[in-house]
Amino acid sequence: MLRAVRRLALILSLIAAVLGTATALGPGTAHAGAGEGEGELAPAEEASPESELVPPTAKGSVAIQYPEALLEREEPPGGTVIVQYVVGVDGQTKELEVLQSVDPELDRIVVEAVDALEFEPALYRGQPVEVVLSVAVEIGPPEPAPEPDTDTETETGEGTLPGAFDSDGTQAPGDAEAPVAIRGRIREAGQRTPIEGATVIAVPAPEGWPLGQIRGKRYEEAVEPQWQVQATTDAEGRFELRGVPPGRVRIIALSRGYERLDSIEELAGGGAILELEYFDRRLPSNPYRTEVTVDRELPEVTRRTITPEEINLLPGTQGDALKSIQNFPGVARPPFGAGLIVVRGSAPSDTKTYLGYHEIPQLFHFGALTSVFNSDILAQIDFIPGNFDARFGNAIGGIINVQPRKGRRDGYHGYIDSDLFDTGVLVEGPIGKGSFALSARRSYIDALLLAVIPAGSGIDFNVAPRYYDYQALFDYPVGPGNFSVRVFGSDDQLEVVAPSVNEEEADANDGFDTQIAFHRVDMVYEAEQGPWSFLFTPSYRHEQLGGVGGDIFSFRVTRDVFNLRAELGYRLSKRAGLRIGTEVAAGEYSLEARAPGFPQPGQGDNGEFLAADLGGAFGSFSLYSTATIAASDRLVLYPGVRLAYNGVVLNRAGLDPRFRLAWKLTEDTTFKAGVGLFSQYPDVFELNDVWGNPNIALERSIHTSAGVAHMFDSIDLLVEGTAFYKYVYDLAVPTDVLLINNGAGATIVPERFDNAGYGHVAGVELLVRKNLTNNLFGWVSYTFSRALYDLDDGWGLIPFDFDQPHILTAIAVYKLPRGWSLGGRFRLVSGNPYIPVYNGIDDVSTGGTFPLEGPRNSERNPAFHQLDVRVDKKWTWRYVGLNAYVDIQNIYNRRNIEGRTYAYDYTQFNVLAGLPILPSVGLKLDW
Secondary structure (H helix, E strand, O other): OOOOEEEEEOOHHHHHHHHHHOEEEOOOOOEOOOOOOOOOOOOOOOOOHHHOEEOOEEOOEEEEEOOHHHHHOOOOOOEEEEEEEEEOOOOEEEEEEEEEOOOHHHHHHHHHHHHOOEEEOEEEOOEEEEEEEEEEEEEOOOOOOOOOOOOOOOOOOOOEOOOOOOOOOOEOOOOOOOOEEEEEEEEEOOOOOEOOOOEEEEEEOOOOOOOEEOOOOOOOOOOOOOOOEEEEOOOOOEEEEEOOOOEEEEEEEEOOOEOOEEEEEEEOOOOOOEEEEEEEOEOOOOOOOOOOOOOOOOOOOOOEEEOHHHOOOOOOOOOOHHHHHHHOOOEEOOHHHOOOOEEOOOOHHHOEEEEOOEEEOOOEOHHHOOEOOOHHHEEEEEEEOOOOOOOOOOOOOOEEEEEEOOOOOOOOEEEEEEOOOEEEEEEEEEEOOEEEEEEEEEEOHHHHHHHHOOOOOOOOOEEOOEEEEEEEEEEEEEOOEEEEEEEEEEEEEEEEEOOOOOOOOOOHHHEEEEEEEEEEEEEEEEEEEOOEEEEEEEEEEEEEEEEEEOOOEEEEEEEEEEEEEEEEEEEEEOOEEEEEEEEEEEEEEEEEEEEEOOOEOOOEOOOOEEEEEEEEEEEEEEEEEEEEEEOOOOEEEEEEEEEEEEOOOOOEEEEEEEEEEEEEOOOOEEEEEEEEEEEEOOOHHHHOOOOOOOOOOOEEEEEEEEEEEEEEHHHOEEEEEEEEEEEEEEEEEEEEEEEEOOOOOOOEEEEEEEEEEEEEEEEEEEEEEEEOOOOEEEEEEEEEEEEEEEOOOOOOOEEOOOOOOEEEEEEEEEEOOOOEEEEEEEEEEOOOEEOOEEEEEEEOOOOEEEEEEOOOOOEEOOOEEEEEEEEEEEEEOOOOEEEEEEEEEOOOOOOOEEEEEEOOOOOOEEEEEOOOOEEEEEEEEEO
16 A cells, blocks of 8 residues: 655664765864865874764654645656755754756755754764755655555655665665775766766775776686675765775776776775775767657657757867757758758748747857857757747748756856867856856957968958857746846957959959847746746847948848747646747837839839938737647647737738647657748838838748658667648738829839748658767758749749758767767758859940849759868866867868859859868867
8 A cells, every 4th residue: 555655764864875965164164075175074093072073963854745736747757856955053954955856846845845854963073063965865656566564564656865774875785884984076077077876886906906097908817806895976976985994995986978987095994084086087979969859748840959068079060059950951051151041941031049038130150150159058959940839930931949058056167169260268157056157259260261261262252250259147046946147149240342253353342241249138037836837038139230232232220129928837637738928029120221222113223222211119919829738648739829910010910820749659650740820020121111111911831741750779770751841922022013102192102022922842851860889970861842932023933042952961970089089071962043144235224234134043053062070189187178179161172153243244254162171270178
């Protein structure tokens, strides 16, 4: 018979279980345990009782009951909750902190139980002192158990705090009363972080073996040791071995994911305690694996999640996890390696990037050398190419959702990373119960790029970009949730000079300058309480976008935006849940621009230039909801809807219903499908009343997709295939129609833009990923698709500017001995289409020349192919690590054609080639 309540006996045994983590505080501070910079409490041979730390003694016990509400979940949570707390000089617990979380509700219950404990205070040399303790509580849902014996109660399903004689592995069987002989701590080399759960074994040392660490392999006849003592490291990496006889002892430490530690130590007799400190190196086996998950808990049909720390060494990314998005199926290759994300045949502006629940105007710095946010402080990167959840809007392409992580609380850490392009720094650590992370990066590519690009490479323009970015993150637990403050920003400047075919030297009329910058402040509060979940996050963003195109145009856009997102979720039952949310954006914008006037019907280009200084307020409001309905144990439905209204500029509303499902065909095979309506606002240049049309409508698309993913567990192979079709319509396109302005004077004005554009995009995507061995992994992605658009220009349905029927990417990384690794990325992509120009025709009315063009996008550039290679060498010492790397793009110097520039009479042209072989050499020092 199951008992609902299990008594947690917290007597002197509790202290014995966690004594390795005790730290004495206050005046005359002393510390128990060995650690860097700490006083040691290793008693001397003649130590008196008053010189030792007397641990606190629990006065009673408390009980924990597993919440019945959690049993309603489809998968009730369970696991080990580790709580750190202080026992004061008054015997009361305080400063409780969850070091290892399982579930917010279970964390709360365990914290309340520990908070209810009362102790006799600890004594150091006879005086009361404060001590820091930590305890691991195993808690989980009740499970069926055999009937108890007549003299023994069987209790299952509740959390337990270890008692005096619970087996904690820190002493040999039968020697529970033996004194501590060896005490130590194991931390990760280079990071100084404790290694929890390592098994530490002490056996007699083989005869004649020297003291010190055993390196390499030693071969001796297998002999069963005369004795063996075993322990397990706690949350701080500490261990104790009891009853070890004096003499030479062989210490072996084994921990999953780390190298084997093997050392010969000398243990003196007379009751002396041997204090040890080890630094273990992390194994190189797949530490940078890309996680591509297919989980029925995720509503999107195709959702690829990347763990940033698992991707740092991928070739062609310069260690930037966000750049790996460009290697996935469905993502077209942008020209010149630019930081554009072209997803499933949609324009780059149709895909939106969210960082911490709010949109950011750009993902990459100029040239896509690196992202605008340090990917080393990201918790998760979700790439959703279509059929995304209703919480995301104002996009008809795809979604990139990026979430920052909290700063580390296991000490102060950081790095300095410098290569040929930029230098970045990161510092992070604990603040009270919270944490912080500070990061910054500045480029110097403007001083070095011209020296890297050789003469005669086919690049007929000069590039001088400069960029910087910064991030400051603060997190702190508040009540049942977490409060965060995030301040970050980015600034880019770029100057391009492209002389025409007829010029030997460029002048100011050939220049193109641009700047894009944004600065943002967020506050986030997230909490879970029982079946409820809550999110509230306001944000303020200032952004600037400006450009000069020779003597043709100039513009500058400034925006100040206030965003607010709030969500409330509730789990109705084990099979149903509901989430509702709202998103508000309001602010002001200004547009200063000078550009050619819009040609009027029958007049052609009259050479008129228009200048405008526009601006004003804008605002939009969205309300969304998504439900989760488990129709059966294997079939989950996700209906959702989003209502968006732009009430200041456009006065347009959009209602977007969406539906997805996940069907688990077998334990290893999942089928997903979805259909939905998506809408977005046109660009500011398309809706203003000087160059655009303020009466323009929303742009829309219908997404349909279906996919199957199968995991071959026996060979660790994931195969994922997705078919998709997307219909886009109401696209804003130029028009030469004249309208009657019913305002004062009833003047005739050009319409400039209307919603006559539409298109069809269809294709299939394939992703195959396999961990081939312990040291080799990789993936292959392939996309076949066609994107055809009718822009109401008389050409009908023609290929999209980024229509690339075939996109193949293959990536492999191999870990070599002694800290070396070698990786490669090969890409083979169809060339982009372009408008052919056959000749020029003189215009006697203006004295100029206009091109004689063929059908729009009727020709295609040669196929693109390129090989990128990266070599890394890692050195790890006790307190720091050093990584040296060489990342070479286009290693065989392929001259890929990206575009053309024509002479004034269009009889000659120059080819614009992509970047030639481009090496980056760098060093990263971390601690």
